[in-house]
Amino acid sequence: MSSEKIIPKMEVIGADGVHVGTVDAVVDGRIKLAKYDSGEGPHKGHNHFIDLGLVAEVEGQKVRLSAIAAVAVTFEEEKSGKSV
Numbered sequence: 001m002s003s004e005k006i007i008p009k010m011e012v013i014g015a016d017g018v019h020v021g022t023v024d025a026v027v028d029g030r031i032k033l034a035k036y037d038s039g040e041g042p043h044k045g046h047n048h049f050i051d052l053g054l055v056a057e058v059e060g061q062k063v064r065l066s067a068i069a070a071v072a073v074t075f076e077e078e079k080s081g082k083s084v
Contacts, residue, residue, distance in 0.1 A: 005058040007030060012050065013062050021048065023063060030077070031055070031063065049074040061080030 003026045010023040012031060021033035054075060055058040056066040065072045 003029075003052055006052075006055070006063055009061075010058075011062045012065065014047065014065050014072045015056065015067040016068060018069035020050070020065065020069050020072050025053070033076070047079060050076055 007027050007073055008023055008025060012020045012023060012033065013018055019035050022037040024032045024034040024047060026032070027049070031052065033048045035047050035080050036040065050065070050072065054065045054067060054072060058064070067075070
């Protein structure tokens, strides 16, 4: 997957079409998700990252992942690379 097609403000969705987050940027082979649209509880309000390897395709203004949303969020990482 070419990361040049992925731009800020695109919606990230799971393979099932369910919203996962909003692209803030692509950094070091990972999609950085926007803070305002990130996590619940102690994970709310800071950036999470999704590896570009999970991207199945870019459809218009949406980035579709290869995993359903419920599974995709389990692959989210902190800036450090640690799992959320």
